[in-house]
Amino acid sequence: MNRWLRAALIAGAITAVGLFVWTSWPPNSQYALVEISFAIVGLSFMVAGIVAWQRWPASRLGLLFTIVGYLYLVPYILVNLANPVAWTIGNVTEGVSGAALVHLGLAWPTGRLRSRFECGVVVADYVQNIAFNTAATMFWNPAFSGCNASCPANVLLIGDGSRSAWNTLNTIEGLVGLVITGVVLTLIVRHWRSARGWSRRAMIPLLWIGAAVGAEEILTGNLFHFSATVTYVLLPLVLLAGPALFVISTVQARTAAGALGTAIVDLEPGASPGRLRDALARALGDSTLQLAFRQPGGSGHLDTSGQAVDADRPDNGRTVVPIAGSDEAVLVYDEGLELEPQLIKLTAAAAGMALEHARLQAEVQAQLEQVRASRARIVEAGDAERRRLERDLHDGAQQRLVTLSLALGMARDRAAGADPELEALITSAGKEAREALTELRELARGIHPAVLTETGLTGAVQALVERSPVAVTITAVPDERFPAAVEATAYFVVSEALANVAKHAMAGGARVTIRRQPGRLVVEVSDDGAGGARAEGGSGLRGLADRVASVGGVLRVDSPPGGGTRLEADLPCP
């Protein structure tokens, strides 16, 4: 808000209250309390006006609060000025503040009246107030209040006036005011019922305050008769509820801002946009809040519940704000929130941060997935290559060596007896060939165990156990076949573990258990040896852990010194 406007409003408020005090000085003991009560109510509206203008520069609420304040005090100042024209104007305008209050209530919380009908109601209230007061003033002879010559003259007075006509007009005005008050309260209830989101939240204090002010209007009217203290001192204080409306709405916005911060902090990392929306909506108290994303291909937006949102032309009563740092995301909220631009900025920034966080997290996750998949592919390709090598050796060199060895055997049989030297030579050649065959077989088995390809884990584990120098018990091995990568990994775990048992453990015995569990294959090898093996150390356990991780599994080593070693590989297996 403009500096000058603020200075003018402050000066105006000080002047108005100053004049009010000055014109009613010296305080008449009979009216002192009434005047203090009036000054408090008028000043509170003026102050609320200044602060509201500052907080909601785009809305008319500040102006309306200010107008109510002036309309409340000025007529009394005029009446007290002891000037006939001022006195008359004061009497005519006394009570117009009530119409301004109706205006404020109907325009809450945006500052705009909602329909032509409501504009009509507000105008009618202003007009009837002035019309009835003007008419009644025409029949009011100041002498009726017993002040004879000391009173300022009534410039509108017709003849000597008529107390009964004045009474009748006041009674009619009271009835008309009652009808209008009823209509206004009904409208406010309807506003509350049709309001959604932030607007509904803002309407709730108005319901109570409207009821209180409505009751005040009725009670101070001319239909009821209370003691002067009640009518002129206590009941006007009910009007303090008007400025209270402003205070409550400010507190609501502050609370929401605090709740937003908490909501973002409490949001679990990587929460879905739906959860983000729910958290923001809860914090704001706007259940209609929508978080919408541009559809790939650019055809409009969809909110987190899959509902289409037109970001260029939002529905009636809705407003759209883009989310900072994102081209695709927008927030759609109840237009009542427009009064709180800070709150909107805060919400959009919070949403932007949370979305960016989720996006980064998803990116890292995707990269991790890619790395995992490529690691698994590399290991699988390695396995496939080793299988191929083993088969090539088997089909080629091994086959030829077998034939060679058999031929040498036959040659030896032919030479037997005839030429002992030749026989000895062929025998030694045959021995070389058989040894070459054995070495080649071991080499092929080291490259890839044929038994694993042929029979799966059952035969392969059996073969490992048979070759182990330590006594090994097989507790369980499932008979079924598993994906090649899982079988190979399980095989290498058992093979490496048994090799370690033989080399380091100084164990009397070992035990192999392979169990099929839903979605997993658990390989366990334990021994009763020296323990003290560590996964981080050498002994091939590090490489084994990598191998297990390549299929997404976990290797656990439990090896207390002196307490044996237990190796468990937990492999995911469909």
Add this chain to the structure above:
Amino acid sequence: MIVDDHDGFRSFARGMLEAAGFTVAEAGTGVEATEAARAVRPGLVLLDIGLPDFDGFEVARRLAAAAAGGPAPVVVLTSTREARDYGGQIAASPAAGFLPKDQLSGAALRAFLTRDR
């Protein structure tokens, strides 16, 4: 009958076994083996486990099934690999036993025939 997809080994084994007094027929695949077995009704089949169409265990099962009622041939499985590379499959098959290729001889095969009788 010798069943093996490796021509060199087949002709070599044929020479060796004929020299040892066997009458020899040959087959290069599992399908050929089952067809030839119907025609020549061999007394003994030297059956390689690694065949191109289906493995020796399957061929042994088919031979046993085809001979249902009649006299079944004595099947001896063979491979350049060792018996333990096949785990329990050899024991589970209807074959009479396993002979590593590098230990092939007429005497070794006759041992299966006499043992089986």
